[in-house]
Amino acid sequence: MDCCSFSSSLSLSLSLMLKPRPPLMTINYNGNSQWSKRKKKRHCLLQVSAISYQNFIHFSFNETKRHTLLLPSPLQEKYGSMIAMDEQTRLEMLSFETPKIRLLRSMSIEGEAMQVLDFAAFPKPEFDLPIFCGNFFTTANMNIVVLDLNPLHDVTSRRDYKEKYYDRLLPLGLKYTELLPWGGKLTSESIKFFSPIVIWTKFSSSNSKHEVLYSAFMEYYKAWLELMEQAVEDTDPSQITCNLEAQHRYLTWRAEKDPGHGVLKRLIGEKLAKDLLRNFLFSGIDELGSKTFLDYFPEYGIEDGTINEKRSIIGKGFENRPWDKNGEFIGNDLRN
Numbered sequence: 001m002d003c004c005s006f007s008s009s010l011s012l013s014l015s016l017m018l019k020p021r022p023p024l025m026t027i028n029y030n031g032n033s034q035w036s037k038r039k040k041k042r043h044c045l046l047q048v049s050a051i052s053y054q055n056f057i058h059f060s061f062n063e064t065k066r067h068t069l070l071l072p073s074p075l076q077e078k079y080g081s082m083i084a085m086d087e088q089t090r091l092e093m094l095s096f097e098t099p100k101i102r103l104l105r106s107m108s109i110e111g112e113a114m115q116v117l118d119f120a121a122f123p124k125p126e127f128d129l130p131i132f133c134g135n136f137f138t139t140a141n142m143n144i145v146v147l148d149l150n151p152l153h154d155v156t157s158r159r160d161y162k163e164k165y166y167d168r169l170l171p172l173g174l175k176y177t178e179l180l181p182w183g184g185k186l187t188s189e190s191i192k193f194f195s196p197i198v199i200w201t202k203f204s205s206s207n208s209k210h211e212v213l214y215s216a217f218m219e220y221y222k223a224w225l226e227l228m229e230q231a232v233e234d235t236d237p238s239q240i241t242c243n244l245e246a247q248h249r250y251l252t253w254r255a256e257k258d259p260g261h262g263v264l265k266r267l268i269g270e271k272l273a274k275d276l277l278r279n280f281l282f283s284g285i286d287e288l289g290s291k292t293f294l295d296y297f298p299e300y301g302i303e304d305g306t307i308n309e310k311r312s313i314i315g316k317g318f319e320n321r322p323w324d325k326n327g328e329f330i331g332n333d334l335r336n
Contacts, residue, residue, distance in 0.1 A: 051115065051138060051205060051207070051210050052110070052115065053108055053115055053116075053117035053136060053138075054108070055214065056117055056119065056134070056136075056214060056217055057094065057106050057108060057117070057119070059217075059218055059221075060106070060119060060217075060221055061094070061096070061104075061106075063218075063221060063222065063225060064096070064098065064101075064104065064225065067225045067228065067229055068098040068099060068100065068101075068228070068229070069098055069099060070096050070098055070104075071096060071097050071098065072095070072096055072097075073095035073096050073097045073103060073104075073105070075093075075095040075103070075105070075279075075280055075283060076093075076094070076095045076096075078280075079093040079095065079276070079279075079280045080092075080093060081093065082268065084109075084111070084267035084268055085267060085268060085269065086111070086267070088111055088112055089109060089110065089111030089112075089114075089267055090109070090110050090111070091107065091108070091109050091267070091268070092106075092107070092108045092110075093105065093106070093107050093280060094106045095280070099124075100123060100124055100126075100127055100129070100228055100231060100233075101121055101122065101123060101124065101228070102122045102123060102124045102125070102284065103120075103121075103122045103283055103284065104120075104121045104122075105119070105120060105280065105281070105283075106118065106119045106120075107119075107276075107280070107281060109263070109267070113139060113140070114137065114138060114139050115136075115137075115138045116136065116137050116138070116260075116263065117134065117135070117136045118134075118135050118260060118281060119132075119133075119134040119135075120132060120133050120134070120281075121224065121228075122247065122251075122284065123152075123228070123231070123243075123247075125240050125243045125244035125247060125288070126233045126234050126240055126243070127228075127231045127233060127234065127243070128152050128153065128161070128231075128234065128239070128243050129152065129165075129224075129227060129228060129231050130149035130150055130151050130152055130165055130195065130224070130227070131149070131150040131152060131247070131250060132148075132149055132150075132220075132221065132224045133146065133147070133148045133149070133150045134146075134147050134217055134220075134221075135147075135260070136213070137263075138205060138210075139205065140205060141204060141205055142202065142203075142204065142205060143201075143202065143203050143204070143205055143209065143210075143213070144183070144201075144202050145180065145183070145199060145200070145201045145202070145203075145213060146198070146199070146200050147176075147198070147199040147213075147216060147217060147220055148194055148195055148197065148198040148199065148200075148220075149165070149166075149169070149195055149197065149220065149223070149224055149227075150193055150194060150195060150250065151165070151166075151193075151194075151195045152243060152246045152247060152250070153242075153246055154192065155195060155196065155327075155329075156329045162196070162327065165227060166195055166196055166197060166327055167327065169197050169223055170196065170197065170325070170326065170327050172197065172219060172220070172223060173196060173197025173198075173199075173327075174325060176199055176212075176215075176216040176219075176220075177197075177199060177321065179212050179216075180199050180201040180203070180209075180212060180213065180216065181201060182200060182201065182320060182321045183200045183201040183202040184202065184319065185317040185318065185319050186200060186317055186318045186322075187311060187312040187314070187316075187317045188312065188314045188316045188317060188318070189257075189297075189311070189312055189313065189314060190257075190311075190312075191318060191322060191331065193250060193253065196323040196327035196328075196329075197220075197327070199216060199220075244288055244289065245289060245291075247284065247288060248284065248285065248288040248289035248291065249291075249296045251282040251283075251284050251285050251288065252285055252289075252291070252292070252293050252296055253293070253296070253297065254277075254281075254282045255277050255278050255281070255282040255285055256293045256307065257311055258277065258281075258282075259311070260277075260281075261273055261274075261277060264276055264277065293307055294307065299313050300313060318331055
């Protein structure tokens with residue numbers, strides 16, 4: 001989720017919710033590159049809200065099985081579950097692959113004060129499918145949501161790509177963007193990673209809103225699975241290379257600028273947070289390409305060679321939805 005307002009909302013929420021770090025971390029990274037507990041293993045009883053994302057996870061993997069062969073990802077051997085440093089919050093990771101999906105993964109965070117779901121499906125580079133993205137953050141009072149079929153290629157300059165994947169989904173997008181309205185300022189840098197049907201919203205926690213979100217998640221994921229089923233493998237080496245670089249650029253941005261980094265850092269520490277971001281949530285950075293963040297986004301470079309920590313260099317954003325009902329980008333008239 002690449003939203004300035006999302007990041008600031010998370011920072012404020014976490015400062016109120018998370019306890020100070022205990023003297024000893026609950027988990028660490030051992031020499032065999034495996035997640036492990038430092039303290040004696042024990043059962044941790046979690047106070048989980050009545051609102052849960054487990055049904056989202058169960059639906060998505062069961063629905064995938066109806067469409068294709070679902071196999072465990074090699075990542076599952078390393079990334080399973082862990083207890084955070086507050087000894088109350090639990091993180092669960094699941095990862096799979098299919099003949100057309102390079103990585104299908106989920107991370108859920110369940111604690112007394114918050115629940116998080118980060119769900120994504122990354123296609124193999126032989127397919128130019130959008131990347132399915134569902135990022136949900138919930139507290140007792142607030143929900144922050146991003147749900148989208150992130151375009152692999154630019155939908156403004158590549159009209160053929162927009163027509164191929166999004167034109168038929170515009171009615172679905174209109175249905176849910178009315179029920180879940182625009183959530184506020186979205187940066188100019190991040191908008192390029194979203195599609196005309198993106199749901200970016202914030203709302204007060206309630207069962208009725210959660211049911212609408214669950215319905216949107218199911219319909220969006222079913223739509224993505226149908227696109228996946230219909231996808232034809234590219235055989236042109238130049239197109240495969242183009243797909244591969246586009247996905248690598250996306251992963252590089254997300255791993256560096258994803259505001260979920262702050263959540264993970266507070267829960268499990270900086271070292272483990274960076275590993276989880278780079279090697280699980282956005283796995284493929286080291287395998288799909290060799291370009292660095294500054295190769296793709298040189299405007300973030302600082303004189304000493306480091307990366308500017310700001311999420312927005314342009315400093316402009318979109319307070320309102322920058323696409324019209326036909327999926328045409330009208331953001332040049334709305335940017336402020």
